[in-house]
Amino acid sequence: MMRLGAHNSIAGGFHNAVDECVGIGGEAMQVFCKNQRQWRAKPIAAEDAKRFRDAVAAAGLGPVMVHDSYLINMGNPDPAKAESARLAFHDEYVRSEQLGAAYLNFHPGSHMTEGKDRRDLREARDQCLDRIAAALGEVLDATKGYRCRLVIENAAGQGTNVGNSWEEVGRILDAVGAKDRMGVTVDTQHAWACGYDWQQHYDEVWDAFDSAVGLRHLVAFHLNDSKQPCGSRMDRHDTIGVGLLGMEFWRTLMNDRRFDHCAGILETPDGPESWKDELALLRGLRSG
Numbered sequence: 667m668m669r670l671g672a673h674n675s676i677a678g679g680f681h682n683a684v685d686e687c688v689g690i691g692g693e694a695m696q697v698f699c700k701n702q703r704q705w706r707a708k709p710i711a712a713e714d715a716k717r718f719r720d721a722v723a724a725a726g727l728g729p730v731m732v733h734d735s736y737l738i739n740m741g742n743p744d745p746a747k748a749e750s751a752r753l754a755f756h757d758e759y760v761r762s763e764q765l766g767a768a769y770l771n772f773h774p775g776s777h778m779t780e781g782k783d784r785r786d787l788r789e790a791r792d793q794c795l796d797r798i799a800a801a802l803g804e805v806l807d808a809t810k811g812y813r814c815r816l817v818i819e820n821a822a823g824q825g826t827n828v829g830n831s832w833e834e835v836g837r838i839l840d841a842v843g844a845k846d847r848m849g850v851t852v853d854t855q856h857a858w859a860c861g862y863d864w865q866q867h868y869d870e871v872w873d874a875f876d877s878a879v880g881l882r883h884l885v886a887f888h889l890n891d892s893k894q895p896c897g898s899r900m901d902r903h904d905t906i907g908v909g910l911l912g913m914e915f916w917r918t919l920m921n922d923r924r925f926d927h928c929a930g931i932l933e934t935p936d937g938p939e940s941w942k943d944e945l946a947l948l949r950g951l952r953s954g
Contacts, residue, residue, distance in 0.1 A: 670948060673697070759809055762814045775827070816847060820832070820860070835878070849883055855904075891909025920952050
């Protein structure tokens with residue numbers, strides 16, 4: 667069965683995220699490895715990292731996924747800014763490995779071309795995807811022997827974000843090449859926002875994913891309902907069962923045995939008390 671959890675807070679220490687995860691009935695978890703809205707952070711003390719790893723092991727949790735900073739954009743067309751982003755991402759990878767995380771999840775990036783009518787300009791998007799892949803290759807080359815995998819999260823399509831489509835996610839994977847050290851997270855709300863209709867075309871959505879990316883590369887889900895309709899290109903998460911995806915979608919996903927190996931992480935808006943109920947709801951949809 668998919669191991670379910672949520673994005674837990676590291677306020678007061680990484681080990682506190684473990685307590686929160688256990689308190690909501692989580693089996694897997696996601697955390698930030700530093701303040702997600704700051705470029706720099708002091709190094710993680712060895713004893714703090716060990717305390718976190720020991721707490722995770724004692725609670726029987728896993729996998730642990732780190733979500734990278736929202737500031738990082740390795741697709742920036744400004745070389746100096748792109749290099750700063752690459753260095754920041756490298757640092758988060760070091761921190762994720764230190765915490766014993768299985769995955770470092772990241773948003774692909776943005777091409778930054780001005781003008782709403784140019785956000786889907788193919789040349790700008792392809793060049794951005796290539797910059798991202800090149801930066802990832804540099805990070806992987808500098809971190810040989812790391813066990814933590816770099817995991818691409820599909821984007822919702824806002825602004826000049828890339829990685830909206832399965833084809834763009836697949837392009838990054840193919841360009842990096844080191845697929846044993848890479849993976850993919852599917853955010854259910856982001857996919858819906860980009861026009862992948864989970865309600866009417868569930869099987870076709872997965873056929874398209876398998877063709878462009880490969881189901882074998884899928885390691886995790888961000889389980890988010892949506893406040894906005896399919897194709898809106900707006901990143902607006904909602905509580906499971908409250909949003910527009912519909913309970914039949916959640917029932918189908920929870921019983922799709924192809925994803926038994928995946929982590930399922932809530933990023934819904936209402937916090938730990940709601941997450942406890944949402945996890946119970948999702949488990950209750952399983953047929954056995």
